[in-house]
Amino acid sequence: MVVEKVDAYERLAPPLLNRFEKQVLERSDVLEANDQFLLKRLQDLANRFAVAGAATAESAKKDSGGQRQHRYRKSGGATQGALRATFCGWHSDFLSSLLLATRARQESVSNSFSTEGSHKKMAESATDGSGLAAAPVVAKNLEESELFATCWEQLLWLACPERVCRVLAQRDLQGAIRNELGLDLRNVYFRRQQHSSLPVLANTMLEEWTSDGVGASVMVATHSPLASDVTHELTTECPWLEVTHVALHELDQERDLRQKVNEFFEEAQDGAMFLLQCDPLGTGTRRVEHAKNILEIARAKFVLQQHTEVDEETEKGIMKQSAGKKAPGIGNGDFKQGARAEEFDIRAASQEASVESTGKQLL
Numbered sequence: 001m002v003v004e005k006v007d008a009y010e011r012l013a014p015p016l017l018n019r020f021e022k023q024v025l026e027r028s029d030v031l032e033a034n035d036q037f038l039l040k041r042l043q044d045l046a047n048r049f050a051v052a053g054a055a056t057a058e059s060a061k062k063d064s065g066g067q068r069q070h071r072y073r074k075s076g077g078a079t080q081g082a083l084r085a086t087f088c089g090w091h092s093d094f095l096s097s098l099l100l101a102t103r104a105r106q107e108s109v110s111n112s113f114s115t116e117g118s119h120k121k122m123a124e125s126a127t128d129g130s131g132l133a134a135a136p137v138v139a140k141n142l143e144e145s146e147l148f149a150t151c152w153e154q155l156l157w158l159a160c161p162e163r164v165c166r167v168l169a170q171r172d173l174q175g176a177i178r179n180e181l182g183l184d185l186r187n188v189y190f191r192r193q194q195h196s197s198l199p200v201l202a203n204t205m206l207e208e209w210t211s212d213g214v215g216a217s218v219m220v221a222t223h224s225p226l227a228s229d230v231t232h233e234l235t236t237e238c239p240w241l242e243v244t245h246v247a248l249h250e251l252d253q254e255r256d257l258r259q260k261v262n263e264f265f266e267e268a269q270d271g272a273m274f275l276l277q278c279d280p281l282g283t284g285t286r287r288v289e290h291a292k293n294i295l296e297i298a299r300a301k302f303v304l305q306q307h308t309e310v311d312e313e314t315e316k317g318i319m320k321q322s323a324g325k326k327a328p329g330i331g332n333g334d335f336k337q338g339a340r341a342e343e344f345d346i347r348a349a350s351q352e353a354s355v356e357s358t359g360k361q362l363l
Contacts, residue, residue: 027096035099038148042095045152045180050078050086052173053163088158088221095151102151149181156189158221164189198222198230199237202273214303217296226277234273242272248291249282257294265302 005024008017031039084090156164167173168186177185194201198220209216227233231243244264251257264274276295278288 027093027100031096031099034144035103038144038151039095039099041148042099042151042155045177046083046087046095046155047078048173048176049159049167050082050163052170053086053160053166054078054082086160086163087155088160090158098151098154099147102154103147106147106150145182149183152177152181153183153188156185157193159189161195198226199233202234202240203238214306215299217299219292225279230275230277234275240271240273242269243275244273245275245277247277247279248287249279254290254294257291261294261298265298268302 001020003012005026008022028039078086080090080092087094164185174185177183189195194204201220206216206218209218231245234240234243244260246257246260248257261274264272274295276291278291280288
């Protein structure tokens with residue numbers, strides 16, 4: 001049985017759990033050895049950020065003895081409550097998950113660049129007769145400073161605006177962030193990133209976050225409910241031709257959501273957007289997570305279908321192109337040699353198209 005840790009501790013019956021040997025696996029358990037130091041740096045800076053963001057609000061509160069209350073500090077760091085108020089969706093294993101995802105994303109991009117560069121070298125060496133180039137050696141150890149700065153920039157996407165403004169009022173911490181990360185907090189949060197409105201975010205970031213050539217899958221947390229005319233705003237202020245807006249709390253059953261999602265992906269064209277509104281006051285957390293799972297599975301099937309169709313069209317084009325070529329050796333009566341050479345050309349062209357499409361998907 002595989003269950004969430006929270007469900008095991010709070011929902012499942014103890015007699016059921018006692019029947020099994022229990023093993024707890026967290027994201028921090030699968031980190032590499034050299035990532036532990038990086039995780040400690042992320043935790044220290046996140047604690048300082050949360051404490052500084054709450055310092056202004058807490059400075060006005062004093063107990064009966066005239067001392068400031070420090071309920072935001074615990075064992076030299078910020079409490080879970082302060083961290084949740086500073087970063088949306090914070091949990092105890094949050095930074096480990098962020099570090100794993102960021103490293104995997106950067107390694108994928110690095111592998112795609114290395115594969116594409118190696119493929120070009122192989123093509124050049126094949127044309128000039130110098131032989132095949134050596135296989136590329138992908139560097140596994142990325143620069144820690146670059147990975148640390150990238151993780152923190154991703155973390156800023158989840159920082160609450162009022163906490164960021166309070167941190168900006170403290171020059172010491174702002175200078176420390178600039179020295180440790182090489183990031184200008186004001187410039188990154190208010191200029192490079194988009195936190196002002198949903199149309200601005202969709203208009204500037206969705207295209208940039210498209211990693212598979214099909215579209216982007218984004219979860220946005222807002223302080224206020226979406227406007228009733230959000231569809232009109234997105235279609236007028238963004239280059240989206242069709243926006244399907246569905247409110248989760250208005251659906252009665254799971255099949256209603258599945259039907260709307262399936263209808264969207266069956267008719268999805270360039271410029272189509274599916275917007276699922278989840279009101280936390282009208283919808284439970286488990287229902288929201290289940291809805292996310294439905295969307296992720298449906299989108300994964302759609303992406304796989306699109307890539308399969310592209311691969312089939314590419315393979316058909318290669319077959320037509322190779323069919324028009326005359327196989328060498330046939331005129332001399334060596335039909336087997338010509339057929340083998342033709343088969344080698346087809347396999348080489350197919351491998352070239354596969355490597356190129358893989359590199360584009362990873363980029």
